[in-house]
Amino acid sequence: MTSIVSSHESNDMDVASTSVPSPLPSSAVQRSSALSNRLTNVLSASYADSGIRDSLETLDLRKTRNIPETRRQLRLDVQKEVIDCNGEIVQDFGKVAEQLKRIGSVISSLNQTCEEMRKHITLARQETSPVLDEATTLIEQRIENETKQRLLNAFTKHFIISDEDLVALTSSVEPVDSHFFAVLSRVKQVHSDCQVLLGGENQRLGLEIMEQSSKHLSSGYQKLYKWIQKEFKSLNLEDPQMNSSMRHALHVLAERPTMFHSCLDFFAEAREYILSDAFHYALTDAISGAGAERNVKPIEFSAHDPLRYIGDMLAWVHSAAVSEREALEALFVSEGDELARGIKIGIRSEPWSRIDGEESVFDGHKALNDLVNRDLRGVSRALHQRIELVMQGHEDPVATYKVVNLLSFYRMTFSKLVGQDCVLVDVINSLERFTFGHLETLMQDNVNVLSADLPNLSPPPDLSAPQYLIDALEVLASLMKAFDASVATREDDSSLGPENKFTPVLRSALDPFLDLIRSSFKELTDNTSVVIYHTNVLLAARSIISPFSFACATHLAPVSTALSSLRMDLLEIQHRFLLEASGLQDLLVALGPFSPVQKDQESPVTKQTASNLAEIANLPEFQPVALSYASQQLDDFLPSALMDATDNLKRVRNPSLVKSATEEAVEAFCRDFEFVEGMIIGADEARGRSHVLLESDIASTSSIRGHVGDDDGGDNGDGQYSLRALFPRTVGEIQVLLS
Secondary structure (H helix, E strand, C coil), rough: CCCHHHHHHHHHHHHHHHHCCCCCCHHHHHHHHHHHHHHHHHHHHCCCCCHHHHHHHHHHHCCCCCCCCHHHHHHHHHHHHHHHHHHHHHHHHHHHHHHHHHHHHHHHHHCCCCHHHHHHHHHHHHHHHHHHHCCCCCCHHHHHHHHHHHHHHHHHHHHCCHHHHHHHHHHHCCCCCHHHHHHHHHHHHHHHHHHHHHCCCCCCHHHHHHHHHHHHHHHHHHHHHHHHHHHHHHHHCCCCCHHHHHHHHHHHHHHCCCHHHHHHHHHHHHHHHHHHHHHHHHHCCCCCCCCCCCCCCHHHHHCHHHHHHHHHHHHHHHHHHHHHHHHHCCCHEEEEEHHHHHHHHHHHCCCCCCCEEEEECCHHHHHHHHHHHHHHHHHHHHHHHHHHEEEEECCHHHHHHHHHHHHHHHHHHHHHCCCCCCHHHHHHHHHHHHHHHHHHHHHHHHHHHHHCHHHHHCCCCCCCCHHHHHHHHHHHHHHHHHHHCHHHHCCHHHHHHCCCCCCCHHHHHCHHHHHHHHCCHCCCCCHHHHHHHHHHHHHHHHHHCCCCCHHHHHHHHHHHHHHHHHHHHHHHHHHHHHHHHCCHHHHHHHHHHHHHCCCCCCCCHHHHHHHHHHHHHHHHHHCCCHHHHHHHHHHHHHHHHHHHHHHHHHCCHHHHHHHHHHHHHHHHHHHHHHHHHHHHHHHHHHHHCCCCCCCCCCCCCHHHHCCCCCCCCCCCCCCCCCHHHHCCCCHHHHHCCCC
């Protein structure tokens, strides 16, 4: 490839070199332009083009030398190869044409053969057609006869009951076994299928078969009914479950609702007697005709302990109810759909068993609960009598309330076990109300006894909570612990609003005693004793109920509110004590007309004119002797002020409450002292006296204090004296000394 290109370039360069020297004529110029155009086309061609690349590859395969001779023969060689290839193609197509001619001749031969076969088939069909028609008719007749024979056999087998099966169905000698139920099921099917026979033109056969099958069914159900009653007499539900034959028998008998319910009534009466007898045996170990288990003590042995006695009885009843339910559950729940279908079918045959003209839907759970309820009716009556009798003679409130919680627990348990509408649940609910009423009666009797003995209601000398309240609070604590440990705390109390199940107990066990204490306040001579006594009582009550959230829900807020009010009274007592013990009370009373009408950010002194403040020095309480005496009393009070104030409330049984009330009283006292100090400074300024103590003021103060017992008093020589010098204590000093 490179050689060809180089040869072209050399030729072009030769031509160009030959065309340069001298101008040429017009023809020569035209040839030069054509050559230039060709050179341009050759040079502008892209050697990446696929055609050029294939041509170059072909030249390489030929291994042609790039010489003038080869270049002249190249075109001729290529044309010769093309002609040779075309000749070979023409020869191949000639061979294909010969093969096509042979195929055409074969197809013509096959068409001729098929036409001959078609003619032979047409002739054969015409000859065999009558024979085939006759054979088809004979086959149809045979099929029809066979169908009639099968129908006759099927009718005889389905609608005709053999004598052996009739004996097994109706005879009381024959047992009620799987063969009996199979025959009964077959007779029911025959009776049901007779409706098909009644739909035909001749109904006599259907009526006769239906009449016979009805008689056979009645006899079969009557035999089954008597057999079930007989089995119920000897059926033991304590140890094994009801056997499969009994369950099957009841399912079948459900198709006769009258007989079915009659059997259930008979069964319920028998089980009620058996369970009542068993309960009496468990109580007294004295059932007739049965050997006692000497390793188990009768329940009556624990009659001295009501809680254990009642708990044992309820536990026995619960065990009996669970056993009874488990024994009957397989019948009414696991097989409830079968019973429902049977009763639905039976209602159609016994329209009089419908209620209000509607078909009753059998509910297995409801039937089970109803039957267990009827079985336990006798036990419920005996349980009610014994619990009511034992609680009437019991006087311990805590044990009584534990019995209430025990009854509440079993009421919830029996409600889940046998339903809300059970006689046993009603009995437990009635006993719970009776026992709680007995508890309220005990509490009220205790209150009545205390009210009748008025000397016992007198407050103790130390104003602590009285002993009868402490005893009542101990009982209340035991009641709250019993309630907290009972299942009643987990019941939903949303319907009671802010109250809960324990609120009635609180009202019976706490509120009457608090009312008794309030009635004894009149025996106290002063208000301080009343406040302290009332505070100690409420503190004792709060300490008992605060650990229990159910008690706090209704009674903590009123007690806390009352304590808050009493705390303000204690604060007032402490404040009054500080004012009186320090001598500041007289000064505050004297300065009453000078106190500001409105409280704002301004100093009290700015609310008075200078002339008004100057009049303070003329007040008796601010005369030198009186004011000096007040200052001396204040100085004597301050060293032991906090101890004296704390000792003033020493009978309050809550040190933190005393401390907080005293601290706030001290703050109020400091504010009062600040007011008095401001008035004294303002009075001195209004009189032209500086509130800064001078040596003359100190000397004058010393002279006046030295003549406190004299009648003339004293001044600083000019008839003027400084109130501040006579009362030098500052509010900062007071705050430090009382901190």
